[in-house]
Amino acid sequence: MANAMLIDESRCMGCRGCQVACKQWNDNPAELTENWGSYENPPELSGITWTKVKFTEKVEGDQVKWLFLTQGCMHCTEASCEAVCPTGAIQHHGQYVLVDQDWCIGCGYCVAACPFDAIHSVFETEAGGEQKATAKKCTFCVDRTSNGLLPACVKTCPSGALSWGDRSDMIATGKDRVAALQAGGYARANLYGEDQLGGLHRLYVLADEPSAYGLPEAPRHATSNVAGQWLSGILTAGIVAAVPFWLVFKRQRAEEAQGGGAER
Amino acid sequence: MILTWKWELVVYLWLAGVAGGAFFVAFLMDRITRGKHEQLPKIAMFLGVPLVLVGSLLLVLDLGEQLRAWHLFTRLRLGSPMSAGSWILLLYALVGVVMIALWWSKSFEPGELRLSVLSGLASVIRPAASAIGILSWIAFVLAVLLIAYTGVLLSATNQPLWGGVLLLPALFVASAISTGMALLVLVLRTGFGRLLDLLFGGEGERVPADTLHAMGTASLVLGIVELVVLVGYIAWLAFFSTAAGAQAIGVLLTGPMSLVFWGGVVLVGLVIPLVLEFASLRGREMLVGSVLASTSLVLLGGLFLRAAVLLGGQMV
Numbered sequence: 001m002a003n004a005m006l007i008d009e010s011r012c013m014g015c016r017g018c019q020v021a022c023k024q025w026n027d028n029p030a031e032l033t034e035n036w037g038s039y040e041n042p043p044e045l046s047g048i049t050w051t052k053v054k055f056t057e058k059v060e061g062d063q064v065k066w067l068f069l070t071q072g073c074m075h076c077t078e079a080s081c082e083a084v085c086p087t088g089a090i091q092h093h094g095q096y097v098l099v100d101q102d103w104c105i106g107c108g109y110c111v112a113a114c115p116f117d118a119i120h121s122v123f124e125t126e127a128g129g130e131q132k133a134t135a136k137k138c139t140f141c142v143d144r145t146s147n148g149l150l151p152a153c154v155k156t157c158p159s160g161a162l163s164w165g166d167r168s169d170m171i172a173t174g175k176d177r178v179a180a181l182q183a184g185g186y187a188r189a190n191l192y193g194e195d196q197l198g199g200l201h202r203l204y205v206l207a208d209e210p211s212a213y214g215l216p217e218a219p220r221h222a223t224s225n226v227a228g229q230w231l232s233g234i235l236t237a238g239i240v241a242a243v244p245f246w247l248v249f250k251r252q253r254a255e256e257a258q259g260g261g262a263e264r
Numbered sequence: 265m266i267l268t269w270k271w272e273l274v275v276y277l278w279l280a281g282v283a284g285g286a287f288f289v290a291f292l293m294d295r296i297t298r299g300k301h302e303q304l305p306k307i308a309m310f311l312g313v314p315l316v317l318v319g320s321l322l323l324v325l326d327l328g329e330q331l332r333a334w335h336l337f338t339r340l341r342l343g344s345p346m347s348a349g350s351w352i353l354l355l356y357a358l359v360g361v362v363m364i365a366l367w368w369s370k371s372f373e374p375g376e377l378r379l380s381v382l383s384g385l386a387s388v389i390r391p392a393a394s395a396i397g398i399l400s401w402i403a404f405v406l407a408v409l410l411i412a413y414t415g416v417l418l419s420a421t422n423q424p425l426w427g428g429v430l431l432l433p434a435l436f437v438a439s440a441i442s443t444g445m446a447l448l449v450l451v452l453r454t455g456f457g458r459l460l461d462l463l464f465g466g467e468g469e470r471v472p473a474d475t476l477h478a479m480g481t482a483s484l485v486l487g488i489v490e491l492v493v494l495v496g497y498i499a500w501l502a503f504f505s506t507a508a509g510a511q512a513i514g515v516l517l518t519g520p521m522s523l524v525f526w527g528g529v530v531l532v533g534l535v536i537p538l539v540l541e542f543a544s545l546r547g548r549e550m551l552v553g554s555v556l557a558s559t560s561l562v563l564l565g566g567l568f569l570r571a572a573v574l575l576g577g578q579m580v
Contacts, residue, residue, distance in 0.1 A: 044266065046266065080421075080422060083343055083344065084343075084344045084345070084346065084420060084421070085341070085344060086336055086339070086341060086344050086346040086347035086350060087332075087335040087336060087338070087339055087347075088339045088341060089335075103332075103335060104328075104329065104332075105327050105328065105329050105332040105333060105335050105336065106327050106328015106329045106332075107326075107327055107328070107346060108268035108269055108326075108328070109344070109346045109417075109421075111268045112268065112269070112418075112421035112422070112423055112426070112577075112578075113420070113421045113422055114422060115422040120266075120268070121268055121328050122266050122267075122268050123266075124266070130266060132268070132326075132327075132328040133328040133329070134328050134329055135328075219422075220422060220427065220428060222420050222421050222422050222427065223343055223344070223345075223420045224428070225420075225428055225430070226343065226345065226416065226420045228430055229345075229415070229416045229419045229420060229430060229432075229433050230412060230413075230416050230433070232412075232415075232430045232431065232433045232434050233411070233412025233413070233415050233416055233433030233434060233436070233437045234408055234409075234412050234437075235434075236412075236433070236434040236437040236438055236493070237288065237408045237411065237412060237437050237441065238408075240434070240437075240438065240489050240493070241288070241289075241437070241438070241441045241486065241489065242292060244482060244485040244486070244489065245289070245292050245293070245296065245482060246296060248478050248481050248482045248485065249292075249293055249296040249297055249478055249482070250296060251478075252297055252474055252475065252478050
């Protein structure tokens, strides 16, 4: 029985209580940020910000829609971070994708591999500089949830946008809500995360298309074509480089075979 | 904007490419001419091992937890290009060090009196010197994997400029071979190569003018190959990848990396050296100055390419 988080973005009011609860429970310090013209703050997830609400303004006709997206690790079934991790520090434990903080070397590969930009190894220190450390991200509050408590963000959410429970229940609830939204005039409402990357454990009820929120419609697994990429590099070495080499130096071989004595 | 991988990785990717590329071309030249250029693989390895070691040091420096670097060698995860690459790097350096030791042992005449401890050591490992032939083949395979892996590393991610782009490994390989050749030509032309050869027991034989000329032609061909692959890489991103990929090349062509790309990669790394190489091949006598300039520029261009792709990829 795998649990999952269901995030109903049609109920989110952008209060960012989840951000604060996450910081508090996980002992993550605040970030030094500058006003960049949006209530969205901090602007990016980082090694010390594991969840945040992304604000998107979508203009439709003469109306502006304000879309909220509670970002964080999706705990993918086919997790790119787990696949690329060179030390095996990132592993699945049931539905949780967790980084072993004692084994991670802080190479940053998972940061580049994540399709959702949800894991980070660099953060801004309070003094203002940047620091690189081990990779950190949302853990679904494993220390809470494995003891029967709700994740901190879910616990604190005042609008009922966040819920936590059995994944199939969450999917059923999500589908009901999508149907209700569609009946209520949100024709593009959809459930995100049911099938992507083998199934995400962070599911979204979206009032608009995933791309409107900045979510990839078809997220790609980082190593899905790694064999082809090896082949591309090796073939280039083999054909594109070795062939001209052969042509250039073969002539020399023939010349040396004839008049080699004179040369040496 | 926070960059996870900074200059350390840029320099590392460049050094690994140069080191692997140099041995790749040297070995091929020696094999194709049936062992006529024995000193070239040697020189390439003498240069390549320190470059790889410096690169590895930079890699460790870049880690968030540097003292845990050894964790890399507790697992072999072939699906992770970084794990595979770490092992390739380690094996390449080991094979390289062994080959250098064996070459060095050959430089001692039996019974020769130098520092007695050293000659004693040399006489111990000298019987194994016949393994150099097999080790060269192993080093060649490792060199190919090494230069390929730097590109695979980036393409097995989800950054629009890198992720899933099949031509990125091809581009890095083409650049690695091109810069490797440039390094060889540079050290041969400046006499540094002969010095290395002499130091390690070779005869410091001059590389024949024919060979240098052929290397000039090969440099030109390699430069053209790299240019074609670069155009292919940009075109691939523009026309065949996702919308995000097509948008991402803006970083290189018009965005924050445009100066590095147009000035560093295209002009300094490709156009100027190609013109110089072409001009010096037309006149049968190659001007030393122009060769030194073109090889240095090719090497610099390789650095700019890594910088543009690695830093630019994180700016999207």
